[in-house]
Structure formats: C-alpha cells, structure tokens
Amino acid sequence: MPDHEPSAPSAATTGVAPGRVNLIGEHVDYNGGRCLPFALRQATTARVARRDDDRLRVTSGDEVWEGRADALDDAPGWVRYVAGVVLALGVTDGLDVAISSDVPIGAGLSSSAALECSVAYAVDALLDLGRTPEELEQASVRAEADTVGAPTGGLDQAVSVHAQEDHALLLDFGSGAREQVRFDPGAHDLGVLVIDTRVSHELTDGGYGARRDQAWEAARLLGVETLAEVAPAALEQAGLDAPLERRARHVVSEVRRVDAFVEALRADDWTLLGPLLDASHASLRDDYEVSCEELDVAVEVAREAGALGARMTGGGFGGSAIALVPLERLAAVRSAVTHAFVLRGWTQPDFIDASPGPGAHVA
Secondary structure, three states: OOOOOOOOOOOEEEEEEEEEEEEEOOOOHHHOOEEEEEEEEEEEEEEEEEOOOOOEEEEEOOEEEEEEOOEOOOOOHHHHHHHHHHHHOOOOOOEEEEEEEOOOOOOOOOHHHHHHHHHHHHHHHHHOOOOOHHHHHHHHHHHHHHHHOOOOOOHHHHHHHHOOOOEEEEEEOOOOOEEEEEOOHHHHOEEEEEEEOOOOOOOOOOHHHHHHHHHHHHHHHHOOOOHHHOOHHHHHHHOOOOOHHHHHHHHHHHHHHHHHHHHHHHOOOHHHHHHHHHHHHHHHHHOOOOOOHHHHHHHHHHHHOOOOEEEEEOOOOOOEEEEEEEHHHHHHHHHHHHHHHHHOOOOOOEEEEEOOOOOOEEO
C-alpha cells in the first residue's frame, strides 16, 4: 500500500462492458472457426479519472493497489488486466480506476474481458483517444495475452465490444466477419440457464494453452493454417496420432455444429438446438477433454430435469454450463442440479437466467 494519498480525481468517465455466454463454438476461435456468443446483462463498470502524477491506482471494493502500470511485480492478478489495457493503449497519464462488477469470477463467463473492455472504453473516452471499437477490442486482447499471460483467441473481447441486445454474435475467426443473429428464446417460451458450478478455473494454469498448442500442431501436420479448414473426410483419412486426432475432430465437428445452429435459428426451428448443444458437450468432454465431473453432472441432470439440451461453456476445467430450458421447467432444473451437487458433497451451484444484452459502452 502506498504511504501517500492519491491525487484528487478530476471529472471521471465510466465504461461498462458485459460478460458473455458462448452458445456454441468452443475452442474454435484460435483455430480459425466460427462461434456464437451473446453478451450477458451482468457487466463490469470501470470509473476512471485523471491524476496529477504518473501512477495508476486501482480499487475494487476494499482492495487497493497503487503503482506504475509498467512495474507490476507486486500487483495482484486482477490489477494486471487493468494495467495491461492502459499499456496496450499507450497511455502514460496517471489514472484512478474504480472497478465494480456482477459478472461471476472464474465461472467461464469472461469476467476478464468485461474488465478489460470496461477499462478500455473508459480510458478512451476520458483521454479522448478516438480509438475505434475494433482498436479497443484489440487492446483488450493484447492486455490479456501480453501483460496477464493468458492465451486468448479473441472471442470474449469481440462479443463484449460488439454485442447487441436480443442477438447472438456470429464470429468467423477465419474471415474476420461478424454477423448479428436474432436470438430471443423468451419468444419461444424458453430460457437460457447458466449453471455456475463454482469450480474455479484459471486460463493461465496451462490446460487451455496445452489444448491450443495441440490443435495448432494438428493443423501443422495436416498442412493447413487452421483446423477449421479441414473437411471431416480429410481428417478421417489423415491418420493423426491420439490425442491430436481427438483435438482436431472436436474443432472440425464443432464448426459444423455452429453452422447448423445458426441455420436452425434463421429457420426459426428451435427443436434442432438442443441436440446440437448435447453433441457439443460430448465433443468437449471426450475429444477436447476440457470438461470436469461437476460440469458433466450439471449437464446430465439438467437434461433429465427437462432441458432441451445442455453443454459446458467457456474455456473449461470448471466454470459454467448452459441449458436451454422451457420456462415452466426452469425451477425444476435448478432444483435438480442443486440436489445433485448437495448429494455429492459439492458446493451448491449458482444460476443466472441469461438473456442477450448490449455490448460495451460509456455510461
């Protein structure tokens, strides 16, 4: 803790950025594929003001850190996301940054991207940097990769910035294209239930990076730039050794599930969505091996209690599952999953009734 009081802040600017749920298309962003996330209504708020020195002071609740953005030896992990954005934007001004959030941390709902993007929007507006949404998105990606040291394919920052209310965002990481896809489950008497297993995960612990490296190695052996380019028949004939064959099979099949999911939404045929969610989870569990027992139980019990389909969402190794549930079965699914966790002696899960909200903005 510093032994001096921070300078009195001038007029402050507030940035707001949401967490996200990925409906389908997991671990395909860094493989050149397509995915379909939407923004949660849960968001992070960053209130940023100038200082009269070159120091960065970051507060969140009772936690306070003060220092220089380029000297983070004693900084806790969450501060690195803030400092990383400041560095990525090339800002040397002293700043006071106050953070608040209702995005669950470690739940696979991209609390990190919400933090980065809220800071990026606030700093850009406060200092009149004039950066485009795409530039703020990329600054947030660089912050996570370069300063935090967490590999990211860019999905989380893209949806946090570009999301629209009542839509999912189709992201093609091969072409760079974005498309808003109408997604309004309530109009079909359905809800998206997020089941936070409360099994915390850290993308810096090696599991995520190992899967990424295996996928990239499979692409190299197949002679392609990204696995999303590979046709299923070509993969079957390639003769990759396990586990690379399994990693590649997940990516190749997941990209096609995303396309089928989008086609079903465009055709307003919601009966096709549940089986696609189920197939995605099986692939993530068996081929990509990023699930865990708690996620598998949450998915299985949700289906048994009336969900049309369910799967883990996010990077995996803990975090959350999502279930597409008829509105009249939501309470039953919550109860059944909670009971299953209690029977096993696990911490009770948390639940979010998710609906697509807006992207990052200045409040």
